[in-house]
Amino acid sequence: MKINVLKFGGTSVGSIEKIQSIAKKLVNRKKQGENLVVVVSAMGKSTDELLNMAKLITPNPDKRELDMLLSTGEQVTIALLSMAINALGCKSISMTGSQVSIKTDSTHSKARINSIDKDNMLNYLSEDRIIVVAGFQGVTENGDITTLGRGGSDTTAVSLAAILNASCEIYTDVDGVYSIDPRKYPKAKKLESLDYDEMLEMASLGAGIIDVRAIEMAHKYKVPIFIGLNTMDVPGTIVKEYDDNMEKKAVTGMSINENILMVSVSDIPFDASNVARIFSKIASKNIIVDMISQTAPHNNQINISFTVEKDDLYDLEAVLIDLKDEMPSCDFSFNDELIKLSVVGVGMISQSGVASKLFDVFSENNIHFYQVTTSEISISYTVHSDDLDRAINVIAKVFKL
């Protein structure tokens, strides 16, 4: 059975009218004989509204209960979309993560999928129903509701596509992947296709169109992903395995991540166990660390900086208070005024000179960067937010993005 998994994000289902409009398009595709599994997010800002209610009760709500709360957002959308499809005379059925049996570990708020049972879905598809699945949520072996973290609906969609051997279409409020976020650089070009690794760098480094875990999973299970506008009527971007038909530019695009917090720890006694202690404590809170840079030892002391997501501030502070007790000579500081710029291109593997060209650009334009890290297909910088626009413009010009 050929199956298509489609995913609509919160903006795409942000009102009753939008839900009805999507229902119509789904019914049309169903009438063409397609077997559809549709994954949806919570409507508009409803996840934020639920989160705000929780925060009124306590700044650090119990995570199991927070998942119980947040999972209602998607449940509302699946019920409404399924009603709308039914009302158009087409059979439909909504399913929560628990009903699909999307089994996860018990890391509440950032759970990982362990298994998915496809039998229920295949039964419903064989009854000619459109299946509407709540994104972002799963269930533990004990029956506790979990959520997969921000962007988790993408992960749900790709996981379902993988288990159902289906293609995956991610519909959103942008019409594809651009070389640079068009809100930051209106002259950016839409990319026809890019490979998983590039998309991974673009997404994890902040393009914000599709969740990084979803791309990793798509890569692993070779699920091609179409990213397109939720009106479903304009060409989008395909993310797939690298092939020779893809453009051979050194630099494909640049991503911008404003949701970073740089943490600096200075005067750490030069001993590998100290650094290990810092990062293991942070890891124990499931905080993802990015852009680690370390200075060479001076007076037998080193400085380390790294970035985390701004959302992790609360959990991180608890860790740092602990560490300060254990390492009283160290000094801890935050900087939340930095932006991460990443220049990405699978062509960098074979073409040299990208890094050198970039350092020239920063120097010529007197743009100060705080950190620099590199991967095989990307180079990332943290710059002050005041320098952001200038940096984007000069880089876009040099690499014709």
Place this chain on the structure above:
Amino acid sequence: MKINVLKFGGTSVGSIEKIQSIAKKLVNRKKQGENLVVVVSAMGKSTDELLNMAKLITPNPDKRELDMLLSTGEQVTIALLSMAINALGCKSISMTGSQVSIKTDSTHSKARINSIDKDNMLNYLSEDRIIVVAGFQGVTENGDITTLGRGGSDTTAVSLAAILNASCEIYTDVDGVYSIDPRKYPKAKKLESLDYDEMLEMASLGAGIIDVRAIEMAHKYKVPIFIGLNTMDVPGTIVKEYDDNMEKKAVTGMSINENILMVSVSDIPFDASNVARIFSKIASKNIIVDMISQTAPHNNQINISFTVEKDDLYDLEAVLIDLKDEMPSCDFSFNDELIKLSVVGVGMISQSGVASKLFDVFSENNIHFYQVTTSEISISYTVHSDDLDRAINVIAKVFKL
């Protein structure tokens, strides 16, 4: 293990502040050593808001999907209340109907409970947790979410009390059961206690404080119910089995039901099969019929009137359109301007003259009634809404309510 089941309705949990205030009182009782299972409704008007969204999509939404939608209301409350309890340093856990394993039949929107698994709850209680259960919802054998109908949270609370061999406390925004709804008749008296049958008549006939199915169940399983104000600091009313200490008045109270629609079917050919056909069609839609009255045959034709809840209008219209096809000679009409008044008292069984006194009162005051029905402990009338206030006043005066 001695367990108390407490239930808080939508008004009682209508804001974050109210939820926090209930959490404090629960934590205090837990500290006194009580084992608490708390059943909550959706916050304030949230069920109506969800229902309105559904109605924007279609006037008659698919009932499975409507249950999927509405059940999120209670899920939000349990998560928030459990967070609030946790934030006060007391262990708590929220459970959906599905997690408690409240198994129901598959009559969506009006499901009946078949079984409840108490093991999970007993385990959590033995871990010293306050359990917060979503009222109004259950799950079918297939894992579909069901709801128990309006007032279903009361049914949840009493069912849990029955299975846990617990007492049941229903907290609401009125401080007990009055002889007449105090909003309609401010001089009404608060009743200290009444028996299940009286409460059943008062509730089913419209007192609106506690759901009729919950009282039936409490009666069946001999669960004493305390009904009190959600501030938990004033005396309320106890509903229990009749005993000799209860006051021996002929009339305990009067209930008023404004949510009725009188349906009249005239010129029905005088043949029992026709009447049976009408009511079996209505029953097949799970519409509850009340106050059936039938005229004696005239010209070999009869007229029948009966009342239903106003909410059932949509389903009922579909039935009547069918019937009109089958019985073209009959005429169908509605009247939504009537109110049902019921005079209730377990003492009526042994004391005669209540009916006679009432007919006198209606006659002397020139109040026209449309229908009259009687049970062992009650007499009910439908009167025009314009006559309501006068009727309440004269009846209250005659029976000193």
